Amino acid sequence: MTVVETVLARTPEPLRSVLIKHREMLKFAIVGGTTFVVDNGIWYLLKLSVLESKPTTAKAIAIIVATIVSYVLNREWSFRTRGGRGTTHEAALFFAISGVAVVVNLIPLYVSRYVLHLEEPFVSRFVQEIADFATGSIIGMLLAMVFRYWGFKKWVFPAELGERRREQVTRLPR
Template identity: 80%
Template sequence: MAVVESVLSLAPERLRSVLIKHRELLKFAIVGGTTFVVDNGIWYLLKLTVLEPKPTTAKAIAIIVATIVSYVLNREWSFRTRGGRERHHEAALFFLISGFAVVLNLIPLLVSRYVFDLEQPHVSLLVQEAADFASGSIIGMLLAMFFRFWAFRKWVFPDELGGRRRGRL
């Protein structure tokens, strides 16, 4: 029994039918949670060490690493029954869309730091870090996540190409 099926078997029947109906979204959310940990782990490691004066650069690097992890997990798990394009074409679309999502993810952090001046010495270290987390890891990531889910389903892993891949499972 697959991991998702074993987890779904623990859910109440009413909830289970909703989760099964939205299985792809559930898998996408699990991948998102995994890449959230990768993204924030790398971001804080970089911004508290070698890239301390450059938090936006640290965030961009963290997002790029998390995006690579996201491609592998989404292609092989979340959207494995979709798509069907040549891998290089699919990957190019994935990373193009993800590049746009990186920009969406960085906008709230840039606004927080450089428009609202929520950085030291204008505010305390605690306020700066809370603002960075809220803008870069919550608001920015949510904007990028909604955009990615929509764009991946529409262009990278479209359902009309999925028939060829489902036959190969």
């Protein structure tokens, strides 16, 4: 029995039905939470050390690493019964959608730092860090997440191409 099946077995019935109905979105959200931790861990590590004067570059690097983690987790777990294209084509589409999402994610941070000047010496270090987190890790990531979910379902892992993957997944040993 998988972790998901174990959790569902212990969940009360009204909630269980909702979770099963929206399991793909729930799995996508769990992958998103995981990549949120990866993204922010790398971002703060870089931004508070070697890329201190370049927070947008540090964020871009962190997003790229988190995107690679996201591809593996989404392909093998969230959308494992969808898709059906060749891995190279699917990966190219995934990273193209994710590339646009990187730009979407960076826009609020860029506006905060370079348009609104929420950076030192115009504001305190504390205000700068709060603004960076709010715009880079909350607003930007939420906007990018909505875009990615829509793009992945529509182009990368479309349901109509998933029949081959569904057959492969159902044949796998549990």
